Amino acid sequence: MNRQLPSIATKRLLQMRALQAAAVVLLGVVVSASVLVGLADTASASSCSGPIRDGEIRVVLVVDASDLGGSSSATCLVVPAGTTGSQLLARRGNELGTGSPRYGSSGLLCAIDGLPATGCGDRNSGGYGYWAYFFDGGGNWSYGSNNPFSKRLNDGAIEGWRFVVGGCGCGLDPSPRIGPSRSLFPALAPALPALPEPPSTSAPSSPTSNPSTNAGGASTPIPQSAGDANLEQGVGEAEPGSLTVTTAVEAVVVGDVALASSNSTDSNTGRWIGIAAVFILIGFMAGGAWVQTRRSR
């Protein structure tokens, strides 16, 4: 019986050490995360009306926030082939200066352009209020059950997001008020003879060859990845009269809502001090517990 006592005490010590190690690892992860979050920057732009470089695709992103008091807009963007739906959203927010979309911890998209300011897919008026995802199903919107984070876009793809109020979370929910029309794409500049990229074949290969492309779409470690917020021109004839189509300039108004992460550096210092204080407390408790455990044997 006596012989195993030191080993149990050592085990307990190891346990406490493991706890402390976990705390240190956590701290390290949070530090590196906050550094990485601060790395978002801008990209060199190439216009949606051309010329398009090799390995780039043109896609249109329709965002309809009318039910939130916002507006509906269609944005044509030039992105690297193989861009995912969520990267496209992040790129759009970056280009328009409206901030990155907000996601819940489960990965559910909560807010685009800072709308809605709070909540995430909450129940309201007999259903869910959420951002529904649509894709172009040959001139009509198709309700997308895809994960925007894993769905890769092809050249000429049209993606739609509409905030649905009281929706069922199913294919019956209303689609964006701007239809997925070809006229959302501006005419390519005549300087470019033809689109160099084959649309669908080049799409899946790109992200594996340079994985850093996936960095949220917002941070751009690769110089050749380029995009442009070139608002479409032809919406006037593509949609029924009631809806409003905004330009990038108007969309910037909402920008300060979602940019909270960039100006939070001041409050972070206070948070770090609080975290350090709590972990000193935890260290005392763990040390005290270990001492007591050893003394009681």
Add this chain to the structure above:
Amino acid sequence: MTAPRLLHPGAWWLWAVGLAACALRTTNPVLLCLIIAVAGWVVASRRADVPWSRSFASFLRLGMIVIAVRIIFQIFFGVRIPGTTLFTIPEVTLPDWAAGVSLGGPVTLESLMAAFYQGLRLAAVLACFGAATSLCSPYRMLRALPTVLYEAGVAVTVAFTFAPQAIVASRQVREARRLRGRSDRGVRAWSASALPVLEGALDRAVALAASMDSRGYGRRGSSSVSVRRRSVGLVLLGLVAIAVGSYGLLDPSAPALFRIPALGVGAAALIGALVAGGKSTVRTRYRPDPWIGPEWMVSIAGIVAFASFVLVGRMGDALSPSTNPLEVPAVPVVAVIGLLVAALPAWFAPHPPTLASSSAPLVVAA
């Protein structure tokens, strides 16, 4: 300081449930680590020298396994959450009908942090229950159960004593392996001892249930059939309603009907069953555990911690720090103070009697 004695097990359980409810309300890693530390500190200060008092370490180990499993599952099968990609694992494109499921793909820092927070929350809940298991004797807990629950007899006994019995059994099996000159570490040793441990624990729990039965627990007494049926029905209704109600209380997103109303219905049904069935039960108590000052203090400490978390939850979203975009978790002072109150039993609860100083039976043989 009061004389050394064992606290009423209900007090420790209330305290632990209060802490666990705090853990369920938050994903803030700082607060979760503090909850684990508070539980460990109190256990180290106030546990008795009995076999099951070492179960806290086992629960901590289990918690670490839970965190690891949660993160591994997130990496391979988790929902692909956008953000800062750390690395990419090969992606399996599933057919359209399975578009909601993802296998492989880019692994982001945000998704890993979210998984870590959730795993840590579960680990904290496990630590709270490990604390309750180490701090009070499972047999005393059974003695303190209200009369109506004896109808559930064997099931309750087995459920309440299985975890501590498993820990005792695992120590014995490991010791036996060591005596035979085999290793008690590593995966092979674990897999070889899993079956004897489970079997031994179940055997002990069933033996306890049988011995309790032979001593008159769960007897019907001289009540008529209709009275018995009424009380059993009320017990069932009450237990289900209380289970639903406590779920609703712990999960902030549950409908309002599942919270206080369900708890009220459950309590009313149980009290009704107590009144209907309590009279007919023939049972005496040998040296009942008192519920006096220290018991009130320990249980109130747990309730205060829970109340502080509810308060913080009302005031803002410091309890669930955003992982997308990642933010430095805020440390709500009120919640920290509440948890420090929950650590007070480490000083104010009476010491457990040691084997040398006490005439009271510490270990009740099954």
